[in-house]
Amino acid sequence: MKNKDIKGYVSFILHAxxxxxxxxxxxxxxxxxWLFEAISETYIPLLSNFKKLEEExxxxxxxxxxxxxxxxxxxxxxxxxxxxxYLERIIELCEKxxxxxxxxxxxxxxxxxxxxxxxxxxxxxxxxYKSNLIxxxxxxxxxxVLEIITCGATHGYFPILHVNEKTVRAQIAVGAQTYERFFxxxxxxxxxxxxxxVPEADKYLKEFGIEYALTESHGILYANPAPLYGTFAxxxxxxxxxxxxxxxxxxxxxxxxxxGYPGDPNYRExxxxxxxxxxxxxxxPYIAKNGVRVNTGIKYHRITAKEGSKDYYNLQWANDSAVxxxxxxxxxxxxxxxxxxxxxxxxxxxxCPYDAELFGHWWYEGPYWLYMLxxxxxxxxxxxxxxxxxxxIDKYPNMQVxxxxxxxxxxxxxxxxxxNEDNDYAHRHLHEIGxxxxxxxxxxxxxxxxxxxxxxxxxxxxLLAQSSxxxxxxxxxxx
Numbered sequence: 001m002k003n004k005d006i007k008g009y010v011s012f013i014l015h016a017x018x019x020x021x022x023x024x025x026x027x028x029x030x031x032x033x034w035l036f037e038a039i040s041e042t043y044i045p046l047l048s049n050f051k052k053l054e055e056e057x058x059x060x061x062x063x064x065x066x067x068x069x070x071x072x073x074x075x076x077x078x079x080x081x082x083x084x085x086y087l088e089r090i091i092e093l094c095e096k097x098x099x100x101x102x103x104x105x106x107x108x109x110x111x112x113x114x115x116x117x118x119x120x121x122x123x124x125x126x127x128x129y130k131s132n133l134i135x136x137x138x139x140x141x142x143x144x145v146l147e148i149i150t151c152g153a154t155h156g157y158f159p160i161l162h163v164n165e166k167t168v169r170a171q172i173a174v175g176a177q178t179y180e181r182f183f184x185x186x187x188x189x190x191x192x193x194x195x196x197x198v199p200e201a202d203k204y205l206k207e208f209g210i211e212y213a214l215t216e217s218h219g220i221l222y223a224n225p226a227p228l229y230g231t232f233a234x235x236x237x238x239x240x241x242x243x244x245x246x247x248x249x250x251x252x253x254x255x256x257x258x259x260g261y262p263g264d265p266n267y268r269e270x271x272x273x274x275x276x277x278x279x280x281x282x283x284x285p286y287i288a289k290n291g292v293r294v295n296t297g298i299k300y301h302r303i304t305a306k307e308g309s310k311d312y313y314n315l316q317w318a319n320d321s322a323v324x325x326x327x328x329x330x331x332x333x334x335x336x337x338x339x340x341x342x343x344x345x346x347x348x349x350x351x352c353p354y355d356a357e358l359f360g361h362w363w364y365e366g367p368y369w370l371y372m373l374x375x376x377x378x379x380x381x382x383x384x385x386x387x388x389x390x391x392x393i394d395k396y397p398n399m400q401v402x403x404x405x406x407x408x409x410x411x412x413x414x415x416x417x418x419x420n421e422d423n424d425y426a427h428r429h430l431h432e433i434g435x436x437x438x439x440x441x442x443x444x445x446x447x448x449x450x451x452x453x454x455x456x457x458x459x460x461x462x463l464l465a466q467s468s469x470x471x472x473x474x475x476x477x478x479x
Contacts, residue, residue: 008337009387014356019469020069042360045367060374061386065191067151068178080131147388149189150179156466167434176208195409202239212242219407220245232348262363272301326373
């Protein structure tokens with residue numbers, strides 16, 4: 001690594017979250033495959049690329065949320081066994097595909113790639129990871145390259161839940177406690193569910209030792225008083241919670257459907273899968289048990305064009321595009337930080353938060369793009385380094401005091417995704433149940449035995465019902 005004239009920092013935050021879905025009574029519950037797909041397409045690829053960077057002695061810094069629902073599912077022994085069965089079924093299909101495509105060189109190359117890919121996942125998960133992905137992520141936190149942060153207990157949306165502040169406190173408390181159970185220490189930071197900031201939550205964040213939170217851009221830009229340096233420096237709320245805001249430019253380069261990298265025609269097309277394309281009788285054993293066609297994870301086409309026919313996917317072309325886009329992102333940050341450094345008191349920080357599942361699941365080449373980008377940042381002599389929010393606070397603890405505004409990263413920036421004509425009926429019931437739970441907790445403060453178990457089950461059911469995931473409708477987020 002060459003010496004750098006450091007003028008600023010870039011902070012990647014990957015939000016790893018899935019809604020809690022587990023049906024032990026049903027071995028074929030389709031939605032459990034959301035987790036299995038994320039493991040193969042996002043979590044294992046991220047871990048594999050982190051490992052390559054470690055082995056190549058490439059220094060990097062990245063932050064990840066691991067939400068309580070995701071941690072609970074990854075830790076579940078039955079779900080671990082079901083993931084192995086899921087892989088074995090896909091490997092069986094891949095073996096058939098190798099035979100079926102023998103007369104087509106391009107397809108056969110791809111079918112062999114998928115056979116190797118899923119066979120590798122099975123080996124890693126069973127033999128290397130011993131079915132424990134959490135310990136693998138913890139390893140990278142322990143060696144100082146990954147900062148893992150927490151989230152609300154079930155991703156409850158604070159700007160609506162705070163009608164009863166005790167329910168927000170419970171979301172934060174369980175989020176912090178779950179983190180400590182898996183990682184052996186208290187979390188420094190939190191990804192506010194849906195980046196939903198509301199000032200009433202700050203005192204509870206402080207109560208549970210959380211130093212900083214991730215917010216949407218306008219949560220910072222519209223703070224009072226106006227931040228001197230926009231989203232390029234954290235601010236501290238009057239209650240003492242440090243808030244980092246999303247950088248708009250770098251975010252659009254990655255997720256925008258118009259200018260974002262994932263739309264490159266060389267990348268894999270998510271929406272063409274043999275679960276829909278293959279002969280029905282042939283594919284029937286590998287789709288939903290009720291006969292509905294679903295994704296299998298085997299996709300042979302590249303994006304090519306938004307409309308019209310799709311060409312076959314070419315791994316080398318896709319990797320070449322990922323390298324090119326890593327270079328573009330790198331150059332853009334160099335230029336951005338050169339300009340920012342002239343007007344900020346401390347070196348600026350460019351905060352780049354994304355859903356982790358964008359990398360690999362939706363954008364198949366995303367984990368490789370990160371790998372190439374991190375290598376380029378490490379080796380090329382330029383003006384910035386990677387940093388975590390916690391690392392930036394340690395370097396530059398003095399910051400402006402300002403009150404962030406209520407905000408989210410949902411469509412149009414506030415609460416309409418989670419409160420609109422499609423889902424407004426739910427909130428009255430959630431608030432009533434929340435009030436009742438507070439009443440029960442106060443009525444039986446020293447409960448034991450079966451009564452305590454019943455109260456805890458009530459609390460679990462309420463937290464699960466509060467998940468923002470179930471309120472999503474046609475009003476979509478930009479991610």
